[in-house]
Amino acid sequence: MYEVRFHGRGGQGARMAAEALADAAFLEGNYAMAFPFFGAERRGAPVVAFTRVDKQKIRIRTQIYEPDYVVVLDDKLVDLINITEGLKKGGMAIINSAKKPEDIDLGKKVSTATIDATGISLDVLGVPITNSAILGAFAKATGLLDIDSIKKGIVDMFSMRMDKKLAEKNARAAAIAYDKTIVGTCKAQRTFEKRKMWLPTYKEMPLGLATPPMKTEAGLVGPGSFIENKTGSWRTFKPILDHEKCIMCLFCWFYCPEGCIERVGNTTLKINYDYCKGCGICANECPKNAIEMVRE
């Protein structure tokens, strides 16, 4: 049996990748299952999905905590979460990155494969949706599956949700990625702290279960505590404000769903990139076109 964990962002297609991989394994005569982690995730937030493959019937129905392989669809996630958490000995990480495996720091020395899936997807599909390309890299790096089954799996799963032509384009992206994958070993220089949870006992709970703003070992909790949640890593495009063109109409300040455009006195605006998710409403609504969206 082998188990795979996919790390992606909501809307990137980690779940579809998990399903296509399961389908490909099934076509090769295995039993397979694929499922996402069900949470309150929104588009852009870090998400996980799982695939489990075995020669025999699979009786386990749990999430995968100790995967044999981890697949990362967005290399910015490498800096945010410990993707090798629970990875089995002799396991492997497959990462969407333009870098070489030796230049990637996962905090643990594991065999690593890299592929510039974003570049391939932009070339072949025209959008930075990398779930098909990364599967090609998975087939090459692990050698578990034939690339033709992967292609078939992608066409099967993708044509259920979109048109067949696009599904075939996705299969082509996987084939290109298969040839370009680099396998090596990553470095291990940084350490990841385990994320702490706030789990108070009933005695520690404030009266009436109302939670005032307070500092705990898991950070700030209670009203206004989301301020510690930096959502800036979600974005692909970044707004750049041209102060000379700005007439202080404040439309961007008003419309920003994140509230990340700050008013400095009555004359200047400042964009707080810690929280900006790069939706582009500010650039779209600016009457003087003073805001431009550029790729990160």
Place this chain on the structure above:
Amino acid sequence: MKIKDLSLEELFTSGHTACPGCGGAIVARIAMKVFGKNTCAYFPANCLLVFGGTYPYNAFKVPYLHVLFENSAVCAAGISRALKKLGRDAKTVAFAGDGGTADIGMQSLSGAAERNEDIIYICYDNEAYMNTGIQRSGSTPFGAWTTTTPVGKKIAGKEVFKKDVPRIMMAHDVPYVATASIGYPNDFLNKLEKARDMKGFRYLHVFAPCPTGWRYDPAKTVEIGKLAVECGMWTLYECENGVFRITKKPKLSPVTDYIKLQGRFRHMTEEQVDTLQGWVTEKWEKISGETKG
């Protein structure tokens, strides 16, 4: 009230986990700016509850409570009475989605309106149950794709028209009922301010586009909020102590301008577009007839 007069304090903080380009987040942020610190907020199950605060984290800097889907209005009413008894000067606001207003929360909303409870009820309308993954609600417009009104051989999108909740609320003879859109900031701010300064049951229905569920580029959220009003799909009016007034006269441009931007309408046939256009024209004739008479 003008944009520049708005408070600088963010009572709905950054760092919430809404999708990029969320219309509901704009509604919550601006509404909290207008209502100020002396406010308690009540949420039934909706997107805002999830991205604005999954326990123990929260984006609101005011007291808030998560209540059940069907009883947001009545919970808010109870707290409003308790605050009055305690002699505190605070406003009670319920933020509900269109599902929690038009379908599930209707009975408690109607009850609270009938008793003329001293609360502000804001419905941010994204025209489907977005939180649970885009299921149709009573507020979903004709022809729109959702996961429960799929596009297939027998049906193509929703087959019935949008439920007109503001008019149902007007029928309750409450002090204030208004519709707004995030595309019209001054109009939206005026209505929020009026609602804030009045007493009794105040109902605001705000049009809040959803890029994830409506399938459009997140940058176009506000643009779509404007187009919906221009083509007459959404009408801006208010009813203050029984006096009905249209606050923005639409250009009545063809609905195709509005629907072509959105993936949820992509499948629509000419016949369906005509049906939708017919509904818009009829609705507008009815509304403008009322103001004349």
